[in-house]
Amino acid sequence: MSGMRERGVWVALAATLTIGGLLVYADGGALFGQSSTVSMLQRAAGLGIVAIGQTFAILAGSLDLSVGFVISLTSLIAAETMAGSNGMVAPAILAVLAVSAGIGLVNGLLITKLRINAFIATLGVGLVIKGYLEHGYAGPAGSVPASFQRLGYDRIGPIPMSFLLMVAVAVVSWVVLKRTRFGHHVLAVGGDVDVARLSGVRTDRVLIRTHVICSLCAGIAGLYLASRLGAGAPRVGAEGGYDLESIAAVVLGGTVLAGGRGGVAGTVGGVALLAAIDSVFNQLAIDPFFKQVVRGTVIIAAVAVYALRLRRKEALA
């Protein structure tokens, strides 16, 4: 069952935290100190929200490469609409959600109605947004009021608000996937789109909705980054590598890239694993290039282990 796959990522996370914790301790630091824990969780929050959205798209057999640019765009929409005023926070949030949902809708329509491969459709939409951003913005713009910055900086004990926001998104998503008809249909469409269609599932609609959800999550991440930075940033999404990293987190969590198998719990584990690796390397102050090598190795190793298990299971069946 998918539970087996999802458990793998938590084992890897525990191993990373234990070994990394010991290495950092030997180095004279503390991986679980207040400040490093907070920064680890904050790092996880932004990527986590995006990756949860990405999980929907991937489970349905699609994927979204535009999320990075959506994040940049929505951070700007948020900061410019707010323009430092408390009264504009709610309208700004609504504007962000509306725009991101609209982008998701476009992605979904391109994929379902024009039958454009998801990779190309979302890359194309992403590039269009990129062009708009590069044309209109040289650097950060707009500003968010102090009240909105609390989303990025407040915390309860060592747990940042943003992390709680991600947990909330994760819990809602988990319930949606496990317990709503839509969730069941997402897994059906990703598992076999013909079976789903012949069973009466409105497959196009399901796929479009997963893209709307995916973009909405990117929009929420954009809001969070705006609150962290205090302004909108035209390159924050692309430079943060949210597109490919969110996909990597989903895959690390045991969701099959072809769709139909996996879930949000694994994705949260995948995000936590990537954040933990980041934290350990930051604490040890190791060359960041080496960090990328380790991340790449971990991703390949994880997928290899999953594939091996699947093969063994099939051999037994």
Added chain:
Amino acid sequence: MLLELNGISKSFLGVRVLDGVGLQVRAGEVHAVVGENGAGKSTLMKIASGAHQPDAGMIHLDGDPVSFRDPRQAQAAGIGIIHQEFNLLPERTVAQNVFLGREPTRRGLVDLRAMHERTEELLASVGQEGISPQATAGTLGVARQQVVEIVKALSLDARVLIMDEPTASLADHEVELLYALVRRLQERGIGILYVSHRLKEVFDLSSRITVLKDGKLVTTLDTAATSPEALVRHMVGRELAHYYPPRATATPGPARLALKAAGNRKLHAIDLELRAGEVVGIGGLQGSGRSSLARAIFGVNRFSTGEMFLDGSPLHVRSPRHAVRAGIAYVTEDRKAEGLVLGQSVLDNAMLALRAVTPTVAGRAARAVGIRELLAGVQVHAAGERQEVRFLSGGNQQKVILARWLAMKPRILLFDEPTRGIDVGAKAAIHDLIRRLADDGAAVLMISSELPELIGMSDRIVVLRDGRVAGELPAGPPEESVVGLATGAGS
């Protein structure tokens, strides 16, 4: 009248597949639809179940005109369909599959308990308490997966159930289970449209038979008033007589392939000889190790114990490539998944094995000529060698695969269900080809779930049970002997 189709026409890309076809289904009736592949049966069923929309014609349900934009609407109206290929999500549970698209909800959330309970009730209503609603569908055997599909249709309160080749993947003893199910459904007053190539089933189950040919209605017959021979005449315009080619007359030559106590995870201590010039049939139930045997010989799942000899010298096959180079050919059970690259042309598919083992471009070009001759020789009917094989009928697809292996001049041919889902005419052609290969000196192993085929074709039959050789029978045994060995009832 429960369901009435009138004057249904449909064209794809300018090719007319259905031309003014009509039929009626009464409540509680099993109405068989027969015809060769390409006759338009599947298209008609897809129209009745909403997957395709007719270009012309009317559908009446209970006398009211209806039109379905998609399968969902047909389902809602009470028309369910069991497809030729299994339509289950292997990763999802039985209950999730049964209620896919119609999950019961409570306060907006899927009511898992109700879903499991209702699936359990439905399974019990067809006498299948043994299947757990929470089992993952992909882990069930083929027959049980089909039960799940039928239960899925029942959960829709289907009043018309379309069964498209429901026994194509079932072993003979599993067909009994299906018969029992069909009769139960009939008692409930469900009208059944039963599409099948297997005439025995058609005569066992149906009360009326509609014959299609080349997209046109030939006739609708009362089953009681006709005979298999007459039906075949309607279908193909020729008699059933030459159905199986004559067996080998010469005594078989030396052993080309020999297995001595060969085994692996699924096979145990198999002793087997395939001699030049003979067709050895492999019988047994689904899961008895028939396909595993062919796959092990071909190096897909290797033997881990025992020995294998090819023309007298020991050979340990490491991979399919190794097997191909050693002169072994394997026509797989699942044509579409393992036999063909569906989106590639007839020629590319036929050249697949040659290309894989011919190192030079010049060598391949030289051999392409031979392939064209072979394609013509096996009489592939295609729009041309550049046509994609997915547009071909099952019989022609199988012929392409045959041409591929003939090009390799194999010493040993392994056929796994060579005529599954293939119409009567093409079936006879493939049987002739198999026999001709043996006559030319190849050793042929043929797995078949269809007893008449197994018995009609084989010079001897080796029956497997639970991964072991249960026994061997000479040419032309009575069906009961095969079934007895396969089930262990005869021992």
